[in-house]
Amino acid sequence: MRERIQILAYCCLLESALNITVKEGRIRYHADNVLIKVPFDDAGREAVKAAIKQARELRNSLHRPPVTDNERLCARCSLAPVCLPEEARLAHNREWQPIRLFPEDDEREIIHILEPGTSVGRTGEQIKITRRNQPVETIPAQRIGQIVMHSFSQMSTQALHFCAAQNIGVHLISGGGRYVGSFDTRTGSIQRRIRQYAALSNPETCLEFAKKLVTCRGQGQRKFLMRGRRGKGEGAEKLEWAIAQIQRVLKQIPKAKSLASLLGFEGNIAGLYFGALPALISETVPKEMGFSDRNRRPPKDRFNCLISAGYSLLIKDIMNGILTVGLEPALGFYHQPRTQAPPLALDLMEIFRVPLVDMAVMASVNRNQWDVKADFDLGKDQVWLSESGWRKLIDIYEKRKQETWKHPVTNYSLTYRRLFELEVRLLEKEWCGEGGLFGHLVVR
Ligand code: SF4
CATH class of the missing domain: 1.20.120.920 (CRISPR-associated endonuclease Cas1, C-terminal domain)
Structure with missing residues (x-):
């Protein structure tokens, strides 16, 4: 059902962007070597409009929609670690044995910048750390989960922008060990x-x-x-x-x-x-x-x-x-x-x-x-x-x-x-x- 609506939406987009008439969409499932043809007609156009209307309503609603009854869909859904469907089922049925769709670990590094006078910048897709009297260190962004700035180390605006874009948490701790605050880009809904x-x-x-x-x-x-x-x-x-x-x-x-x-x-x-x-x-x-x-x-x-x-x-x-x-x-x-x-x-x-x-x-x-x-x-x-x-x-x-x-x-x-x-x-x-x-x- 979900793939059908997706392919109909693509047909709609192609029609309006290229000003052509699309009669059919196709989905190829490579794993099963199966080709599914989806006719694109007035009923298909109406289905896309209805899906858009429903999506708008959901976006404006304060209530989260319930998790799907078809738990097989969740196993491959990229939203599972956010939606936590297995945990939601457990909340409704305490006999439920949830399978873990939430990642077991986060292996990204937490970089602590302890030395005063250290500067943190960006070079390409990497974070660059320049400590006094030490060789420059570069770390690929995908390996970093957080950067913790202790004391009076510095971070460039470019590095801050980059961290925000890469979802790298930036946190400040004072020289005396007090938590000062976090760089908050407020991406939540x-x-x-x-x-x-x-x-x-x-x-x-x-x-x-x-x-x-x-x-x-x-x-x-x-x-x-x-x-x-x-x-x-x-x-x-x-x-x-x-x-x-x-x-x-x-x-x-x-x-x-x-x-x-x-x-x-x-x-x-x-x-x-x-x-x-x-x-x-x-x-x-x-x-x-x-x-x-x-x-x-x-x-x-x-x-x-x-x-x-x-x-x-x-x-x-x-x-x-x-x-x-x-x-x-x-x-x-x-x-x-x-x-x-x-x-x-x-x-x-x-x-x-x-x-x-x-x-x-x-x-x-x-x-x-x-x-x-x-x-x-x-x-x-x-x-x-x-x-x-x-x-x-x-x-x-x-x-x-x-x-x-x-x-x-x-x-x-x-x-x-x-x-x-x-x-x-x-x-x-x-x-x-x-x-x-x-x-x-x-x-x-
Ligand atoms: S994980 Fe959540 S969003 Fe994804 S299919 Fe399951 S219920 Fe739907």
Whole structure:
């Protein structure tokens, strides 16, 4: 049917462009060696007009059309990673076993420009990186997923245009490790954002999503502490107590009547979690890498410095996912627009903090991967990562993102770096009548 309309549309175009009469279109299926003839007559012209009218109506509609009943069409459809038809079927029928049409991984590189004074430009179809006192590096655009500009590196207008055209995310992180912002070319459809505005203008909807989020993060924090209690002597008691208390608070979350009360539950869980976290640090770790409580803006010790810097890398990736999907980062459902960070990105970050940053940082500390002098710059009341520290953290974080993980709801495996975008798309499904799949990523 779809091919028939396409071939009729081509006939129509040829007629009007060349001012000729076309009597027939033909489709050749090379794989099957079959030729199909499609007569082009008045009925065909009417079919094309009807298809154009329907397409216009769909374009102007705020509602997404339902996925097709013929799932075989989806397997070869280029829109499948955006439309997520298998996940939509799962949302309607929880017995459905979805096949993965969403790509498992994104192997494109993430280029971090750490050295101040580096300039990023364009040469042909490549990105050109010029560092001080180093040979010029060129990388083909198709190999790049993001460029992250740390500190005071420069990027040319030509390179920015090129990145926008090639869908390469450009993100800025300050010298102190704070996420500054992203180059946003706003390619997403406005209908998508209007649906988001409509859904997230409803306080009840926001509260429902926020409960999922706080539950998801709290469960992740609890599971992480449960993993760490194995083989713990003295610390085990403290961990057991915190695990039980977190469970107690988690049970209260469904009863939250407002975002403010939910914030209270979240704060309780965070206090219990960070209070117990020091028990996960191995006794062989130097005391300089120790952790007693969570502090930030600025971080006062090396462990907090690593967590804060990791969260900056994480929010940058979440923003990349949100901009790729085309949602409005400034409109969230839990965090309020108080800081420079976009609320929706802060919301979605909650899901990934434990598996991508807390666990990766803790593992690196317990492996004694950090040089307490060379990897950190110490101020009077603050600790920053040095350039070597940033390189190490980026390496640890990017390696963690490459690990594959089985999604607990869709039941297929994909890398963490693909999960960001999938989770944003699943969030969008919540207000498109295909909900129930978002916010279930909990470490096992
Ligand atoms: S993937 Fe979506 S757009 Fe493509 S055929 Fe399936 S339902 Fe239609």
